[in-house]
Amino acid sequence: MQIHDNPALKAEARNLNFYYGEAKALKGINMPIYDKKVTALIGPSGCGKSTYLRSFNRMHDLYPGNRYEGEIRFFPDNTNLLSPEVDPIEVRMRVGMVFQKPNPFPKSIFENVAYGLRVRGENNKRVLDDKVESALRGAAIWEEVKDRLNELASNLSGGQQQRLCIARALATDPELLLFDEPTSALDPIATAAIEELVHELKKRVTILIVTHNMQQAARVSDYTAYMFLGEMIEFGKTDEIFIKPKDKRTEDYITGRMG
Amino acid sequence: MNSQAMSANNPSELPVVSDRLARNALRNVSERLIEALLLSAAAVSVLTTVGIVYVLVSESIHFFQQVSIVDFLTDTQWTPLFDDAHFGIMVLVSGTVVSSVVALAVAVPMGTIIAIYLSEFANSRVREIAKPILELLGGIPTIVFGYFALLVVTPILQVIFPELPGFSLLSAGLVMGIMIVPYIASLSEDAMRAVPMSLREGAYAMGSTRLYTALHVVVPAAFSGLAASYILAISRAVGETMILAVAAGMQPNLTWNPMEPAATITSYIVQVALGDLPHGSIGYLTIFAAGLTLLLITLVFNILGQWLRAKFRENY
Numbered sequence: 001m002q003i004h005d006n007p008a009l010k011a012e013a014r015n016l017n018f019y020y021g022e023a024k025a026l027k028g029i030n031m032p033i034y035d036k037k038v039t040a041l042i043g044p045s046g047c048g049k050s051t052y053l054r055s056f057n058r059m060h061d062l063y064p065g066n067r068y069e070g071e072i073r074f075f076p077d078n079t080n081l082l083s084p085e086v087d088p089i090e091v092r093m094r095v096g097m098v099f100q101k102p103n104p105f106p107k108s109i110f111e112n113v114a115y116g117l118r119v120r121g122e123n124n125k126r127v128l129d130d131k132v133e134s135a136l137r138g139a140a141i142w143e144e145v146k147d148r149l150n151e152l153a154s155n156l157s158g159g160q161q162q163r164l165c166i167a168r169a170l171a172t173d174p175e176l177l178l179f180d181e182p183t184s185a186l187d188p189i190a191t192a193a194i195e196e197l198v199h200e201l202k203k204r205v206t207i208l209i210v211t212h213n214m215q216q217a218a219r220v221s222d223y224t225a226y227m228f229l230g231e232m233i234e235f236g237k238t239d240e241i242f243i244k245p246k247d248k249r250t251e252d253y254i255t256g257r258m259g
Numbered sequence: 260m261n262s263q264a265m266s267a268n269n270p271s272e273l274p275v276v277s278d279r280l281a282r283n284a285l286r287n288v289s290e291r292l293i294e295a296l297l298l299s300a301a302a303v304s305v306l307t308t309v310g311i312v313y314v315l316v317s318e319s320i321h322f323f324q325q326v327s328i329v330d331f332l333t334d335t336q337w338t339p340l341f342d343d344a345h346f347g348i349m350v351l352v353s354g355t356v357v358s359s360v361v362a363l364a365v366a367v368p369m370g371t372i373i374a375i376y377l378s379e380f381a382n383s384r385v386r387e388i389a390k391p392i393l394e395l396l397g398g399i400p401t402i403v404f405g406y407f408a409l410l411v412v413t414p415i416l417q418v419i420f421p422e423l424p425g426f427s428l429l430s431a432g433l434v435m436g437i438m439i440v441p442y443i444a445s446l447s448e449d450a451m452r453a454v455p456m457s458l459r460e461g462a463y464a465m466g467s468t469r470l471y472t473a474l475h476v477v478v479p480a481a482f483s484g485l486a487a488s489y490i491l492a493i494s495r496a497v498g499e500t501m502i503l504a505v506a507a508g509m510q511p512n513l514t515w516n517p518m519e520p521a522a523t524i525t526s527y528i529v530q531v532a533l534g535d536l537p538h539g540s541i542g543y544l545t546i547f548a549a550g551l552t553l554l555l556i557t558l559v560f561n562i563l564g565q566w567l568r569a570k571f572r573e574n575y
Contacts, residue, residue, distance in 0.1 A: 057464055064382070089466050097464040103457045106480045115475075116465040168465065 007034040009075050010176060010206040011056070016082075017069035018051055018060070025051045027230045028070075033176070035075075038198060038207040040221035040238065042214060044253065048230040049210045053178050056081065056208065057095040058088035074176075093120065096174030096205075100181045102161035104153035104168075109145050112153045112164055116172035131171050138204075139167035140197050159190025166197060170205075177201065179209040183216065195220050214254060218242050226250040315554060318547035325541055331548065337511035337527075339545045346545065348552055350513040354428060354521035355556075358503055359496035361432025361517050362439055366492055369436070370443025371485065377444070378451035379473040390445070397441035405505030408434035413506065426508030426520035435502050439492045446491065450484020451477050483571040490564030494557045500525035524553045 011033040018026035026048050033039055041049040051060075058081065060066040072081040074094070081091050096116075104112050113132040122128060132149075136142040141163040145156070153164055162182060169177060179198070183191040198207060198220045211217050217224055217238065224241040226234045226249070234241060234250045245251045323331070326346045334347025373393070377386050413430040417423045423430075454477050462472040478485065508520030509530050522530070528546050536543045 059460060059464065062460065062463060089468060092464055092466040097461075099457060099461060099464075101457055103455075103461040105458065105461065105476050106482075115462075115467075118475075119465055119467045119471060165461070172465070 007037055009033070010035040011075065011081075012073045013052075013055075013070070014073060015070040016052070016055065016072060018048075018055060019067045019069075020051075021065040025230050026055070029232045031225055031232055031235050033206060033208060034223060035206050036202055036204070037222040038202050038209060038220055039223040039225065040217035041208065041210045041225050041227060042212075042217050042253070043227035043233075045212075047227045049227045050180055051230075052227065053180055053208060053210050056176065056178055057092050057097050058082070059097070061088045093172070094174060095176045095178060096169030096172065097178040097180065098162070098165050098169055098182045101185050102158055102165050104156070104161050104164055107153060108150045109153050109156070109164060110149040113167050113171050115168060120172065132167075135167040135171035136164075138170045138201070139163045140193065140200070141167060157190075159186050159193060162186060162190065162194060163197065166194075166201075170201075174205060176206045176208065179207065179211075181210050181212060184212060191216075214242075226253060228253070312554070315547050315551045318544055319551045321539075322541070322544035322548045325544070326548075335513050337513075337522075339542050340531075344541065346548075347513070348524075348549065350511045351522055351524045351527050351549060352552070352556075353513050353515060354503075354507070354511075354523040355497055355525070355553075357515060357517050357521065358428045358432040358435060358499075358507060358523055359493065361429055362435035362496040362499075363489075363492060365433055365436025366439035366443055366496075367489055370440045370488070370492070371447055373440065373444040374447035374451055374485075375473050375478070377448045379469060379477060390448070393441045393444055397438070397445070399438070401438065401499065401501040402505065404434050404438050405431075405502040408502055408506035420518065423518055424508075424520055426506060427518055428503075428507050428514075428521055429517040431503045431505075431507035432517060434506065435496055435499050438499070438502065439495050442495060443488045443492050446488035447481070447485050450481040450488070453484065454480045483568045486567040486571060487564055490560050490567070493560050497556055497560070498525060498553065500529055504529050524549050528553075 009032055013029045013031045013033075016026055016029040017024065029052060041053060043049050054060055055068060056072060060068070068082045070082070073079070074081050079086060081095075105115060107115070110132055113135050114128045117128055117131055122131075133142065133146075136145060141160060144160060145151075145164075148155075153161065156164060162185075166182075183194050186194065195216060198209065201207060202222075209217075209221065221238045224236065224238045225232055226241065226245075226247070228249055234245060234247045236246075241250065242254060245254060331346050331348050333349070334345050335350065336345035337347050337350035338345045377389060381389065408430045409426075412434055413423070413425060413427065416427070416430055416433075451473075458476055458480055459472055462476040467475070503523045504526040507523065507526065509522045509526050510520060511527065512519060512521040514521055528549055531542065531546050
């Protein structure tokens with residue numbers, strides 16, 4: 001795969017610290033997120049990769065006692081996503097997220113995908129129909145559900161539910177899509193489908209993905225960041241990270257000597 | 260397998276094994292004993308229910324030997340103690356229905372709103388203080404609510420509606436609604452808090468506000484629990500006695516107007532049970548016919564509640 005040397009920046013973490021109450025979970029993270037690329041976050045459990053990911057859509061604001069320091073700059077408008085003046089709802093309107101466990105809403109398949117559009121005030125039936133269809137196509141699940149759009153989403157299989165959740169996130173045209181271990185609850189076939197989808201999606205959206213599975217990181221990502229104990233140990237092109245990591249700790253993790 | 264091999268290898272330990280068998284036998288006996296004890300405890304409540312149903316049904320059969328079911332269901336007068344006796348249960352049912360509807364019109368919206376606030380908006384400190392106080396409200400004796408209705412709420416309502424009589428279904432129903440609020444709020448809040456956080460996070464991640472998340476994701480997900488709490492509330496309202504006996508007046512009155520006084524099934528039973536009717540007289544038997552009607556109404560709602568619960572149960 002050809003990677004341009006200087007892709008455009010979509011976001012950049014600048015000296016990002018994060019605290020759960022007193023506990024410092026992220027320590028001075030600096031990292032670029034390149035536009036229309038897939039960036040994978042790897043590292044052992046508890047290293048802070050999910051914490052880092054959830055900073056991008058201000059999920060930590062939902063719980064009391066959490067605190068950010070530093071910036072996540074979002075381009076092209078150079079907004080600091082973490083600024084207290086920036087409304088977290090505005091942030092979430094631009095940054096979509098897919099969770100570890102599929103979490104479809106207790107609604108029909110159609111209404112699940114239309115959810116974000118309705119939140120944004122869209123109630124025109126034709127617009128909703130169009131966008132729901134194109135989101136479901138984008139998530140490679142249209143053929144499977146087009147005849148049962150009014151069925152409850154909970155009737156779908158786990159892999160289908162996860163693709164539905166991707167469609168739900170896609171429907172609102174996010175600029176950045178966050179994946180938090182999206183395949184950890186899925187079987188290998190459903191996992192392969194999601195990975196292929198991620199590959200397809202990067203043509204239209206920037207993707208940041210947390211994964212426990214190193215092969216997955218190697219397969220789907222253009223850039224990889226290795227995190228350990230809340231620190232960003234190494235960031236680089238995926239090929240380089242996996243073939244010749246610069247840091248001993250990265251090498252130990254990748255080769256399975258740790259974690 | 261291991262212990263078998265060991266005992267075969269150590270014949271000297273065999274007596275020990277038989278000792279243990281003896282203890283096992285003793286343990287089996289005590290297990291059985293405990294099981295029987297637990298079963299009899301469970302049986303007491305089941306048998307009580309069966310006994311109640313038996314008494315209601317058998318006495319009602321005597322009643323219906325003297326009064327036809329058609330009259331019972333269609334007559335528009337309820338005058339069992341008059342010389343010209345009529346037995347139209349709809350007279351009492353109307354009072355029960357009207358007062359319950361008034362109560363639910365207060366309790367369902369208020370209870371649900373409180374539950375949404377406590378579960379989705381209040382911080383943990385507020386919740387820890389507010390919930391016990393709310394549940395305390397459910398512990399107030401209903402006779403106190405009854406006098407509250409009669410002596411406080413009715414006069415206030417009479418300021419707004421000067422034509423309101425001293426006893427009315429409206430006043431009793433409103434206070435009954437306040438009494439039921441804690442049941443709905445507490446059960447609904449439990450149901451909403453049981454909705455997994457991942458579902459809320461999914462909704463917030465789509466850019467929803469708290470209110471939108473609460474109304475469009477949490478409430479539908481908790482719907483079976485909410486429905487169960489509403490059904491319980493209906494059963495409470497239909498079965499409530501003292502508030503209505505004190506504040507709604509006790510004269511049988513076929514009406515759908517909450518501004519009028521009326522007897523309900525329960526307040527009629529209280530009234531007659533307190534009098535000195537001869538055992539076996541038709542007036543005495545009406546208690547059982549009315550009681551059976553009440554039981555059937557609550558049974559229908561309980562079955563409806565079970566059905567709603569099963570139909571809308573969410574598998575997270």
